[in-house]
């Protein structure tokens with residue numbers, strides 16, 4: 358019997374790749390998506406042949422009940438996704454992420470499914486894990502505000518020594534530093550609590566920095582590669598916060614889609630939170646240089662702003678062991694080899710550079726300093 362998966366947010370960046378992945382693997386797919394305008398500024402994305410589409414908000418209980426009817430699994434990706442924006446559009450983020458998840462779960466009480474996988478985020482960690490000069494691990498690092506901006510961007514220990522970032526695993530305690538992170542953690546917990554109470558295998562995937570074709574290039578809150586691509590495509594230098602030495606883990610969207618499928622299928626993963634990253638880290642300065650050269654505009658050197666975005670962490674990259682052990686998942690795409698197809702896709706897109714708008718929205722509220 359063919360299984361049916363409901364993908365909420367199935368017209369978004371990751372959702373669309375997941376829909377294709379599931380169809381390729383013989384699933385029937387239903388999408389529930391409200392086509393958030395900020396994400397779909399270039400117009401409604403084309404529908405993928407073979408999938409069924411319901412357009413509307415997850416917070417609409419009637420629609421949700423209709424969407425879950427007859428489905429066997431749920432992948433819950435519908436969400437508001439901008440960390441910076443979540444610091445001033447607070448009600449929108451709490452509504453779109455927490456309340457929407459609550460409505461979806463209520464619909465699932467009446468219609469139990471075989472598994473539910475929710476898109477969580479590395480943002481729940483706050484700072485990643487660090488090691489000090491004596492080899493001790495630090496799990497609760499926060500940068501001091503008075504140090505940020507003095508050029509001492511890296512977290513330090515009490516003796517003032519720089520801490521070394523190391524891979525972050527799922528046992529690192531969460532440290533919620535933005536409204537976005539708070540809502541992602543609430544989604545994650547709600548799905549886990551629901552899963553335990555109603556005996557529905559539930560998994561939360563903590564996604565690291567996802568990139569690839571389909572990212573909303575004109576949405577300035579979607580991630581650094583999209584920001585830089587829209588700058589470079591408009592002949593502008595990428596703008597880099599801090600000194601550009603902050604490190605992140607970039608994972609390709611097709612790998613992420615595969616991780617979702619594996620999580621939907623893996624009974625051993627029930628009740629677990631799992632990192633989905635590549636396990637490799639790159640500095641933001643490196644990212645700017647790699648992308649500029651892939652786009653053939655290596656002369657567009659990044660502008661280093663020397664200012665930090667409020668709520669930004671310094672370094673975080675994934676420990677990938679749990680994903681390997683529980684899902685048999687390791688990222689297959691490497692950033693270096695994925696940039697060329699990404700750039701080809703960027704060239705076909707109409708890009709509006711809204712980075713300036715993002716900066717002034719944040720600056721006006723004192724969220725860049």
Ligand code: UD1
Nearest residue numbers: 438439440478479480579580581584596597598603641670
């Ligand atoms: C954050 C979230 C992550 C979320 C992602 C997309 C945290 C720790 N993580 O990641 O869960 O999925 O946003 O919403 O909050 N940068 C620039 N110039 C730019 C844009 C970004 O220098 O134009 C820098 C940022 O200051 C940051 C790094 O690039 O240091 C990465 O930023 P971004 O891609 O926005 O995502 P994260 O903050 O890592």
